[in-house]
Amino acid sequence: MPPQIAIEPLGDRALVVKRVEVSDHSDTKAMADMAELLRAAEASWLIDIIPAMDTLTVVYDPLAILQRVSDGLMVSNAGEAIAEDRRTMRRSGAEAGIGDGWGSPYVAAELEIRRLLAAAAGNRTLKPRTVEVPVHYGGIDGPDLQQAAKRSGLSEEAFIELHTSVEYEVAMIGFMPGFPYLTGLPRELFQPRLISPRHRVPAGSVGIGGGQTGVYPLETPGGWRLIGRTQVRLFDPARNEPSLLRAGDKLRFVRIDRRDLEAEEDMS
Amino acid sequence: MSLRVEKPGLHTTVQDLGRAGWRKDALAEGGAMDRYALRVANLLVGNDEGAAGLELTLVGPVLVAETDMLLAVCGAYMTPQVNGDELPMWRPFWVAAGARLSFGAAVDGCRAYVAVAGGGILTAPVLGSRSTDTRAGIGGIAGRALRAADVLPCGSRDAAPAWRAATPSWSRRNGWAAPGWFAPPVAYGGGAADGIELRAMPGAEFGRLREAARSALFRERFTVAPASDRMGVRLTGPPVEFEDVAEMLSHGVVPGTVQVPHGGAPIVLAADCQTTGGYPKAAQVITADLALLAQAKPGDIIRFREVSLSEAQRIYIALERSMTELAAGIQLRLTQNR
Numbered sequence: 001m002p003p004q005i006a007i008e009p010l011g012d013r014a015l016v017v018k019r020v021e022v023s024d025h026s027d028t029k030a031m032a033d034m035a036e037l038l039r040a041a042e043a044s045w046l047i048d049i050i051p052a053m054d055t056l057t058v059v060y061d062p063l064a065i066l067q068r069v070s071d072g073l074m075v076s077n078a079g080e081a082i083a084e085d086r087r088t089m090r091r092s093g094a095e096a097g098i099g100d101g102w103g104s105p106y107v108a109a110e111l112e113i114r115r116l117l118a119a120a121a122g123n124r125t126l127k128p129r130t131v132e133v134p135v136h137y138g139g140i141d142g143p144d145l146q147q148a149a150k151r152s153g154l155s156e157e158a159f160i161e162l163h164t165s166v167e168y169e170v171a172m173i174g175f176m177p178g179f180p181y182l183t184g185l186p187r188e189l190f191q192p193r194l195i196s197p198r199h200r201v202p203a204g205s206v207g208i209g210g211g212q213t214g215v216y217p218l219e220t221p222g223g224w225r226l227i228g229r230t231q232v233r234l235f236d237p238a239r240n241e242p243s244l245l246r247a248g249d250k251l252r253f254v255r256i257d258r259r260d261l262e263a264e265e266d267m268s
Numbered sequence: 269m270s271l272r273v274e275k276p277g278l279h280t281t282v283q284d285l286g287r288a289g290w291r292k293d294a295l296a297e298g299g300a301m302d303r304y305a306l307r308v309a310n311l312l313v314g315n316d317e318g319a320a321g322l323e324l325t326l327v328g329p330v331l332v333a334e335t336d337m338l339l340a341v342c343g344a345y346m347t348p349q350v351n352g353d354e355l356p357m358w359r360p361f362w363v364a365a366g367a368r369l370s371f372g373a374a375v376d377g378c379r380a381y382v383a384v385a386g387g388g389i390l391t392a393p394v395l396g397s398r399s400t401d402t403r404a405g406i407g408g409i410a411g412r413a414l415r416a417a418d419v420l421p422c423g424s425r426d427a428a429p430a431w432r433a434a435t436p437s438w439s440r441r442n443g444w445a446a447p448g449w450f451a452p453p454v455a456y457g458g459g460a461a462d463g464i465e466l467r468a469m470p471g472a473e474f475g476r477l478r479e480a481a482r483s484a485l486f487r488e489r490f491t492v493a494p495a496s497d498r499m500g501v502r503l504t505g506p507p508v509e510f511e512d513v514a515e516m517l518s519h520g521v522v523p524g525t526v527q528v529p530h531g532g533a534p535i536v537l538a539a540d541c542q543t544t545g546g547y548p549k550a551a552q553v554i555t556a557d558l559a560l561l562a563q564a565k566p567g568d569i570i571r572f573r574e575v576s577l578s579e580a581q582r583i584y585i586a587l588e589r590s591m592t593e594l595a596a597g598i599q600l601r602l603t604q605n606r
Contacts (some may be wrong), residue, residue: 011469011552012523012580035292050291050520051542059297062581063588092428105581174544176402177295181518218404224486235293237394237406243293243401 005117007110010057015045015109017117019055022188029128029248030170031056037120038113045109051247052172053181056111062105067180069108089178128248130167135206137163137254141229147227148191160255162186163227168213169223178217178235178243182251185213197223201236204230206253228253231264232241255262269335269386269422273414277329277371282389282408283381284320287397291543297523298407301498301539301562302379302524305343309383311598312340312360312429315423317591319388321397322414324380326565328371329414331382333363337422338431344377344414344456351541354459359450360385360602364443377456378565385431386423391527401540405541407502411595430602449601451594460468463489463569466536466557469526469580471526471549473510474497474563481508481532485550490534494566500527501561502568507532508550518544524553524561526572536561554580556587 019030030096035051038058048232050057138145149159168182177179190210198221205216207224214224217234223234234244242264245251273280276435283306286299289340300306300323307317322329328346333357340360341348348355351364356437358382389530390406391398438445457464459586474482490505509532521527527538527547536553537545538561546596551572554560562572577584 008472009469009577010472010520010522010549011524012555012584014520016472016520032292048288048291048297052519052544053517055517055519057291057522059291059522062584064586095453104578105585106577172518172544173294175291175294175542177290177293179294194435211583220403235295237402237404241293242290242395246292 005114007113012106013062014057014059015106015113017058018112019054028053028169029125030248031259032172032247033125036126037117037123040123041116041120043112043116045112050156050267052174054068058109062103062109063189065108065112067106068112076206085227106158125244128250130250130252131231131245132252132254133206134256134260134264135228135230136256136258137206138227139258141258143229144191144207144225145227148189148227152164152178152188153189154188159189159227163213164190164251164253164255168251168253170245170247172183172247173243173245175216176216176220178245180245180251182233183257185211187204187211189213191225193223194225197221198226201226205234206230229261231261269337269384269424271337271384271420272332272334272390273416273418273420274330274368276414276418278327278412279323279325280329281323281325281400281402282414283399284322284388284397285318286399286539287395287401287407290395291346291520294543295404296401296540296543298401298540299397299497300381302381302401302559303341303460304559305379305454306381307380307561308594309340309342309360310341310388310594312358312451313383313385314360314602315385315388315429319362319383319423319599320334320391321384321388321434322350322420323381324371324565326378327373328380331369333367333369334335334419335366336363336425338362338428338435339369340383341380342383342451343368343380343473344374346374346380347372348518349381351442352436352445353442356446356450358431358453359442359446360434361446362431362438362440364440367443369373369529374565376458377563378556379562380456381484384422385428386425387427388423390421390423402539409465411453413468421508447480447601451598454559458563458565458568461569463571464564465573466553466561467575467580468524468526468551468553468557468572468584469575469577470549473548474550476510476512478509478511478547481506481510481550484508485570488571489552490570490572492564492570494567496564496566498538500535500537500565501567501570503536505533505536508534510548518546518547521545521549524555524558525549526553528549538562552584556580
């Protein structure tokens with residue numbers, strides 16, 4: 001069954017795909033899967049895709065999609081459907097006074113996305129992976145660990161044990177290149193954000209902000225409590241897929257000592 | 269060919285038309301803030317419109333041509349000079365090796381663009397683009413703004429047919445030459461009391477704005493705040509408040525999205541904006557007017573005028589068609605040897 005979706009415009013060259021009637025709330029990778037299916041179609045008019053938690057934003061080229069319509073290249077499983085679509089597009093195009101009667105770029109993009117998603121509904125999607133992230137907790141790598149543990153009423157040891165005991169899930173990649181929004185942080189470990197953010201958080205820093213934990217992929221200003229640091233590169237422009245993670249992946253933090261962190265630093 | 273940076277200016281970066289396609293990894297599209305000015309500058313020197321050039325911000329650099337070269341400058345007026353003479357904008361110009369290009373503070377507009385014939389600035393592309401993304405630390409020179417003594421590799425004379433065709437007929441003096449023709453310059457209207465008009469569509473959460481905010485958004489004037497940068501243009505003015513401040517899950521945003529954080533001061537997202545955000549969206553500036561947004565400097569006045577999606581797309585298509593005509597016109601001038 002093709003997914004039930006609603007589509008609305010985001011300006012004149014992007015649109016937002018929303019899933020309606022989400023029956024399974026645990027399915028965090030549904031939007032990322034849709035993004036992969038659309039990417040695989042390699043459509044000339046499709047510029048970029050942003051999968052988020054319950055939406056998918058598609059950036060398209062209004063001229064390229066009009067060209068595709070006027071060339072008669074729109075893919076369709078049903079001739080009747082495309083004839084109806086064209087009537088719709090001509091109508092909306094005539095209202096807009098654009099496209100030489102061929103229609104509105106937005107309407108064309110919406111129809112084509114619905115068609116691509118319906119056609120790809122049975123296709124295989126990427127399997128979630130489980131990624132281990134080795135972390136040195138505390139010390140200069142985790143300057144806020146001591147205070148955070150105290151706030152949670154735990155020893156540093158118990159705090160680290162709890163943080164490493166959970167399998168987190170990547171809900172989406174956003175905020176900065178390669179940054180994973182992780183779900184699954186135990187409530188006992190929640191921490192308030194810093195009142196005044198640090199000007200400089202080193203790349204690889206592992207932090208907690210509110211009810212979320214995560215890893216800063218790049219050096220940046222930041223307001224999360226820093227509890228450790230990893231050498232794993234969450235974003236690397238030299239890789240084929242620059243982001244290490246994608247929505248649906250599982251992540252485990254593994255405790256290492258400082259010597260191992262330094263050894264990894266020497267290797268990289 | 270190469271350009272040497274004698275003084276870097278306030279924030280001078282290498283930019284092309286961006287690296288779309290990596291937003292799934294939360295990498296910004298980036299690229300020139302004023303794509304129109306960069307595209308015209310490239311066309312004027314016979315480049316592909318998407319070649320990498322320099323983006324100058326508020327205060328321009330001093331550059332030295334280490335070889336003979338053909339250049340063009342479009343965008344903000346920064347009292348540009350070539351070897352001490354007034355540098356003609358919106359047209360190609362040839363300089364002899366050793367020529368000194370100097371720029372002052374922006375008088376009209378905020379960003380100027382320098383294009384170099386023969387393929388533009390040839391720093392190494394990263395993920396399909398030479399654009400500098402200072403946040404990700406990639407593109408341009410080491411992912412940062414230019415510094416004094418940087419040397420920028422530029423395209424070759426062999427790759428610049430327009431150069432051979434056009435420049436011999438231009439009269440040379442003081443180490444430079446330019447033709448009498450030019451592309452239509454743009455006036456940005458910064459500093460004017462009635463401000464810069466940006467056409468915009470109501471955003472997805474427009475209906476959740478308070479009634480006063482709904483009428484204020486498309487009627488009142490906003491001022492560009494000093495904290496504005498390539499990620500977003502921050503505005504001060506009448507508060508743009510929502511009826512409810514229900515938390516939203518992070519969702520996709522694009523350049524032109526007018527986000528309103530708690531507090532009611534809108535931010536118009538720009539080329540280097542985050543890929544996702546959690547704030548409600550009051551409006552969306554049309555693509556054709558992002559060039560004007562790029563030229564709004566701190567203190568300038570901005571007004572929004574409401575347009576529909578159909579109007580916005582009609583304007584987009586009309587602009588792209590006029591670009592095709594402009595490109596053909598420039599090509600004719602360059603090859604007619606005038």
